Amino acid sequence: MTPFLVSDKWYDIRDLGNLSRALLDAADKILPGGVVYVLAALIGFVASFLLFVLPSQLIIGVYGERRIIGRMQSRLGPNRVGPFGLLQPIADAIKLIQKEALTPTQADRVVMYIAPIIFVMPAVLLWAVIPFGENMVIADIPVSLMYFLAVSALPVIATFMAGWSSNNKYSLFGAMRIVSMAISYESPLVLALLGAVVMSGTISLSGMVAWADQYTIWMVFVQPLALVIYFICVSAELNRTPVDIAEAESEIVAGYLTEYSGMKWGLFYGMDIGYALAASGFAATVFLGGWTLFGLEKWVPGWMIFIGKTHLFYFLFIWTRGTLPRLRADQLMAFAWKFLLPLGVFNLLIVSTERMLWAEQDYAKGLIYVFALVNIVLSVGLVYAWARFNGYRPERTPTRPRLVKQAGGYIPVGERP
Amino acid sequence: MTGIIKSEPFVINIGPQHPSTHGVFRIKATVDGEKVIDAEMVMGYLHRSMEKLAEERTYTQNIPFTDRTDYLSSMSNNLGYCLAVEKLAGIEVPPRGNAIRVIMAELQRLASHCMAVGAFANDTGAWQTPVMWAFREREKILDIFEVTSGARLTCNYMRIGGVAFDLRPEFEPMVRRILRDFPPFIDEMEGLLSENEIFIARTRGVGVLTPEMAINSSLSGPMLRGSGIAWDIRKADPYCGYEQYDFDIPIGYNGDSYDRFIVRLEEMRQSLKIIQQALDGLPGGPFRTEVPLALRPPKGEAYARIESPRGELGYYLVSDEGPSPYRFHIRPPSFINLSALKEMTVGGTVADAIVVLGSIDIVVGEIDR
Numbered sequence: 001m002t003p004f005l006v007s008d009k010w011y012d013i014r015d016l017g018n019l020s021r022a023l024l025d026a027a028d029k030i031l032p033g034g035v036v037y038v039l040a041a042l043i044g045f046v047a048s049f050l051l052f053v054l055p056s057q058l059i060i061g062v063y064g065e066r067r068i069i070g071r072m073q074s075r076l077g078p079n080r081v082g083p084f085g086l087l088q089p090i091a092d093a094i095k096l097i098q099k100e101a102l103t104p105t106q107a108d109r110v111v112m113y114i115a116p117i118i119f120v121m122p123a124v125l126l127w128a129v130i131p132f133g134e135n136m137v138i139a140d141i142p143v144s145l146m147y148f149l150a151v152s153a154l155p156v157i158a159t160f161m162a163g164w165s166s167n168n169k170y171s172l173f174g175a176m177r178i179v180s181m182a183i184s185y186e187s188p189l190v191l192a193l194l195g196a197v198v199m200s201g202t203i204s205l206s207g208m209v210a211w212a213d214q215y216t217i218w219m220v221f222v223q224p225l226a227l228v229i230y231f232i233c234v235s236a237e238l239n240r241t242p243v244d245i246a247e248a249e250s251e252i253v254a255g256y257l258t259e260y261s262g263m264k265w266g267l268f269y270g271m272d273i274g275y276a277l278a279a280s281g282f283a284a285t286v287f288l289g290g291w292t293l294f295g296l297e298k299w300v301p302g303w304m305i306f307i308g309k310t311h312l313f314y315f316l317f318i319w320t321r322g323t324l325p326r327l328r329a330d331q332l333m334a335f336a337w338k339f340l341l342p343l344g345v346f347n348l349l350i351v352s353t354e355r356m357l358w359a360e361q362d363y364a365k366g367l368i369y370v371f372a373l374v375n376i377v378l379s380v381g382l383v384y385a386w387a388r389f390n391g392y393r394p395e396r397t398p399t400r401p402r403l404v405k406q407a408g409g410y411i412p413v414g415e416r417p
Numbered sequence: 418m419t420g421i422i423k424s425e426p427f428v429i430n431i432g433p434q435h436p437s438t439h440g441v442f443r444i445k446a447t448v449d450g451e452k453v454i455d456a457e458m459v460m461g462y463l464h465r466s467m468e469k470l471a472e473e474r475t476y477t478q479n480i481p482f483t484d485r486t487d488y489l490s491s492m493s494n495n496l497g498y499c500l501a502v503e504k505l506a507g508i509e510v511p512p513r514g515n516a517i518r519v520i521m522a523e524l525q526r527l528a529s530h531c532m533a534v535g536a537f538a539n540d541t542g543a544w545q546t547p548v549m550w551a552f553r554e555r556e557k558i559l560d561i562f563e564v565t566s567g568a569r570l571t572c573n574y575m576r577i578g579g580v581a582f583d584l585r586p587e588f589e590p591m592v593r594r595i596l597r598d599f600p601p602f603i604d605e606m607e608g609l610l611s612e613n614e615i616f617i618a619r620t621r622g623v624g625v626l627t628p629e630m631a632i633n634s635s636l637s638g639p640m641l642r643g644s645g646i647a648w649d650i651r652k653a654d655p656y657c658g659y660e661q662y663d664f665d666i667p668i669g670y671n672g673d674s675y676d677r678f679i680v681r682l683e684e685m686r687q688s689l690k691i692i693q694q695a696l697d698g699l700p701g702g703p704f705r706t707e708v709p710l711a712l713r714p715p716k717g718e719a720y721a722r723i724e725s726p727r728g729e730l731g732y733y734l735v736s737d738e739g740p741s742p743y744r745f746h747i748r749p750p751s752f753i754n755l756s757a758l759k760e761m762t763v764g765g766t767v768a769d770a771i772v773v774l775g776s777i778d779i780v781v782g783e784i785d786r
Contacts, residue, residue, distance in 0.1 A: 073549035169429045173451075173767070241544045242615055250437040250540045251768045323609065325616045326542025328768045329451055392614075397621070399611040401642075401676065401683045403665035407652035410628040411645055413670050 060311055061273035062089040065318050072322035093266065101262030104167060111165035116260070116267040119158035122151045123274040130281045131206050133291045133302030144205040145197065148282055149190060152237070155275065156182040159246065162268070163256030174255025177329050178239065178246035184336040185236040191344030192229035195351045196286050199223060205282075209290030215365055216294055220287040221372040225347045225379040227287045229340050231316065234279045236332065238272065240317050242324035243332055250326075276317050277310060284309035338390060346382055350375065426454055429767070433462050437540050437771045440781030444762070444770065451766040456759050463785040471745035476502050476577060476712045479745065483732075484571035486747060487783040489532055492525035492562070493725040495575035500656055501721035501732035502577045506714035512700040514579030515657045519695045520592065521565075521574060522657070522723070523688040524558050527599065529726035530681045530688075531555040533778040537678060538610055540775030541619045547609060554602050561591045577712060579705025592696055599689055603682055611679055620675035624761035624773035627672060634757040638728025638750050639680045640777065644672030650724035662691045674776035681778075711740045718744075727751050727778055749783040 020043050028036045063078065063086060070077025078088035103109055129144035131137040141147060156178060163175020196219050197203055200211040212218055220227045236243040239255075247255035257268055284290060288309045291302030327335065354371050361367050404411065432443035441462035447455035467486065471479045483494040496518055503510065510518075535551030559569040564587050566574035574581050610616045626636070631644040641648050649666045651659040667683035669676025714736040722731040728750030735744035754777050762770040 069544075069546075073546045074553050075549060169427065173429075176450075241542060244542070245768075248542060248768070250542055251771050253436060321544055322546050324543065325538065325610070325613065325619055326768075327615055328619060328766060330766065331618055394614075397617055398670060399607065399679060401667040401669050401679050402645075403667055403683070404647040405665060406647065407649050407666065408647045410632075411647055411668060413645065 060314070061277060062092070062270075064311075065273070065321075068315070068318050069322045072319075093270075096263050096266035099262040101264045102259070104259055106167045107259065108165035108167065111161050112259075113264075115158050115162035115165060116264045118161065119155050120267055120271050122154040123271045123278060125151050126275075126278040127281070129205055130278070130285055131209055131290055132306050134297075136291075136303060137206060140204070140206050142204045142207075145193065145203045145208075145286070148205070149193070152275070152279070152282075153182065153186060155271075156237075159256050162260065166256070166259035168259050170252045170254070170258045171256050173252045174246045174248075174258070178256065180329070181236055181243075181245065181332060181336075184333050185233045185340075188229050188336055188340035188344045189233035189237070191341065191348055192223075192226040192233065193286065195223045195226040195344075195347045198348065198351050198355050201355075205285050205290070208286055209292060212289035213292040215368050217368055217372060218287060218289045222368065222375060223287070223347070223351065224376050225343060225382065226351075227283070228379075228383075229344055229347070230283060230287070232340060233336075234283070235317065235320065236336070238275050238279060238317075240276065241321040242326055244326060245329050245332060248326055277314060280313035280317070281306070281310045283313045288313070339386065343382065343386060346386075347379075350378060424450070431767075431770065432459075437775065438781075439536060439774075439779055442779065442781050442784065444758075444774070446762070446767065446770060448767060451768075453762050453765055453767060453770050456762045456770065458755065458758060460755075460781070460784050463781050465786065467786045468745050468747065472741060472743065475710075475740045476714070476742065477710060479742070480575065480577075481571065481573045483747075484573050485782060486749065486786055487725065487727065487730070487751070487780045488570060489780050490525045490529040490726045491570065491572045492521045492574060493529075493723060493730060495573065496522050496657070497721060497723045497725065497730045498732045499575045499577050500723060501719050501734045502712070502714070504721050505717060505719035505734050505736055506577070506708075506712060508578050508706055508708060510579055510657075511703045511706060512658070513702045514704045514706075516695050516699050517580050517584060517704060518575065518657050519659065519662070520692055520699075521562075521572075521580070523692045523695070524561060524592070524595070526688045526726045527595070527685055528555045528558040530685050531558075533726070534606060534610075534678065534681055537674075537772075537775040537778070538616075540771050541616060543610065543616070547606065550602070550605065550609075554599065557591075557595055557598065561588065561595070564588060564591065576705060576708075578708040579703070581705075583704045589696065592692065596689055596693055596696075599685065603685055606682060611682065617675060619768075620673065620678060620772060620776070622671075622673050623765060623769045624674045624776060625672055626757060626761060630757060630760060631672065634753070634760075636728065636754050636757060638724070638726070638754065639677050639684065640728065640754045640757070642667060643669035643677035643680050645669055645676075650722055650729055654722065656721070656723060659691075662694045664690050674772050677776045677778075713738055713740055722748070725750055727780070727783070728754055747783075747786060749786065751777070751779040751781075751783045755779055755784060 024036055024040055024043070027039060031039075066088070067077040067085070078085035081087040081091045103112055126148060128138045129141060129147050131140070159178050160175045163171040163178070196208070199222055200208050200219065202208060202211060208219065232243070239246050247257055257265060260268060284306060291297060291306040293300070293305045297305055358364070358367055358371070402411070426447050426449040429446050429448050430443060431446055432438040433441045438444075443459040443462070445457040445459055446453050465485075467482050471482055480495055480498060483498040484491040487494050502508075531551040531554050535548030538547035539545060562572050562574070563569045564585055566572040566581065626640065626644050628644045628646055631641050631646060637648070645668050647666050647668050650656075652666060664687045667680045667687065669680050716736060716738050718733070718735045720731055720733045722729050729748065730750055731748030733744070733746040733748070734742045737743040758773065758777065761773045765773070
């Protein structure tokens with residue numbers, strides 16, 4: 001076994017790659033030339049499906065989400081197919097594949113057909129730059145944060161294509177909404193991440209993990225406001241409730257997905273979860289210290305810690321989905337421009353000042369904890385103050401009606417009944 | 418030609434098949450972008466000609482018809498119809514019958530408001546959680562109906578002169594359990610929705626109904642009370658002995674969707690208060706006056722009205738001394754409340770229109786009859 005083991009750690013996932021390479025080398029000697037390339041592609045597909053798509057996307061994403069939301073709604077959730085209903089996502093997938101993928105006669109057939117395919121590609125590409133563990137990153141490029149932001153903006157094009165080509169008014173509504181929302185929310189998102197970038201001084205995701213490890217502090221404590229803004233913006237971009245206005249089912253039926261059915265719809269649905277997981281993984285890397293856990297990574301595999309953190313963050317998405325109502329499109333835009341953007345600018349101002357002070361102190365390790373404390377207090381104060389400034393007055397909203405004893409006519413507000 | 422982007426309003430059909438129309442109802446909305454500039458209601462998809470059919474059946478046979486008008490509050494509909502027949506024929510109901518009717522009508526109000534509040538939350542986009550919670554509580558009430566009348570939804574429990582059966586021994590503990598379990602649930606709903614910033618942002622100032630508009634459109638029920646008008650048939654024109662119970666009328670502030678929502682929540686509290694009093698003072702004796710099966714009321718007409726969960730529910734009957742009514746007419750609260758929809762939706766966005774429709778709390782079976 002030793003020739004293809006990378007390290008003496010049993011859990012190192014890179015061993016699988018070496019194992020498959022040894023297998024392929026052996027196969028190359030037996031099989032005629034060229035076949036081995038097909039074999040390699042097949043092994044790669046099966047392995048990535050078994051390792052990433054199946055456990056993370058289908059089981060945790062679909063099954064876990066439905067199960068947790070079921071519990072929140074005081075019902076059971078899927079529990080019929082397989083043990084504890086674990087095979088439910090697979091049963092769903094089989095059902096979707098069997099279904100006919102309808103295309104309306106008046107639709108733009110080509111665009112409608114390729115939209116789900118374009119939607120899927122970035123979801124896979126996003127994982128290329130996220131470090132799963134030490135050295136376990138497919139493409140450790142120095143500008144990986146920018147790469148992630150750029151690629152994660154691509155699916156908007158696919159959703160707009162889907163909405164436009166369906167030739168349905170509800171779909172058009174959804175498409176219009178998602179484009180306007182993506183434009184609005186991209187700027188506060190980048191501003192929030194800029195805070196993290198300024199603080200850590202790097203734009204590479206591996207570098208950010210190393211920063212968190214070096215100073216033994218997670219970025220979320222130093223930049224709490226950035227995480228909040230990131231979470232809201234990314235919810236908006238991913239169309240998750242409370243901000244799922246592009247497929248608001250109670251208003252515009254299913255938004256851009258109205259005319260989709262069968263596996264074409266299934267790709268959109270599955271990849272929505274894929275994007276949410278990728279965004280969670282990104283947040284875990286930038287804000288929660290990635291695969292490190294204050295020294296525990298020496299005992300527990302780093303990729304386990306990383307997946308744990310990713311799903312912890314993903315739970316936030318499920319939680320908000322299970323509790324909050326949806327905002328209106330215009331309120332959502334106003335929120336982005338009037339609330340999140342100024343807060344992002346304030347945050348950037350604060351973090352730049354702190355970074356300057358920190359540089360003057362030769363990056364003393366103790367100072368970062370002071371900054372963390374200051375920033376947590378400042379964030380809470382800033383959010384509250386800015387909300388008050390924008391007219392947030394909860395005490396002026398009576399949440400209980402007035403009570404009267406006698407039937408009569410109109411009783412004006414302020415008059416004692 | 419280049420450089421000019423033309424835009425024009427277009428018509429969008431909200432319904433008849435739409436997740437938020439609560440049945441087969443359709444709004445033909447003309448929209449300019451997201452803004453609704455004209456709205457036209459199209460109804461009648463569920464018309465079953467009940468009022469005409471009722472003229473061919475005896476007075477007792479008509480009771481199940483009333484179940485199927487407002488299928489979410491069948492007890493109230495039974496009650497309204499039976500009151501009208503009793504008024505027409507001059508039949509007295511024994512006190513126990515009246516108390517049972519009050520308990521049943523108030524339980525029905527709880528069940529119906531559960532549905533209204535949950536569905537309204539669903540329309541604002543709270544992804545099914547409030548509606549599932551509300552259904553959980555509603556099930557307990559439907560269980561009580563099943564124990565008493567044998568049916569959960571279309572109960573057919575009221576009879577001319579009283580109720581169909583006496584209460585079973587399981588009834589009282591079950592109602593006591595409702596009285597115990599319901600206040601925490603209402604608090605929970607308040608915590609989840611009434612105090613939720615997003616919910617307030619979505620419903621405050623949406624679909625504002627001024628008091629003048631509400632009265633001119635002849636609205637009733639929570640719609641009217643949401644606009645700040647203290648009007649409740651149970652207080653203004655008491656029936657079934659409502660005058661002996663102590664309860665308040667909740668009224669709103671400025672008549673928006675939020676006010677209607679909190680009025681409904683508070684009405685649930687008041688209903689619990691009434692049930693408590695009625696159950697504690699439940700008189701003995703007969704639960705029904707014996708009435709001939711083929712009832713032939715004297716010539717004349719009668720109009721009886723009750724406060725159904727949706728508003729003033731009236732039944733108008735004309736008798737020509739035959740075994741079946743000469744004329745049978747229903748004043749459905751949903752239908753009349755819906756008449757203000759256009760005023761409330763035009764000027765808002767599509768999302769607002771859905772919220773307004775949800776806040777009216779329509780039941781299409783009652784609109785189309």
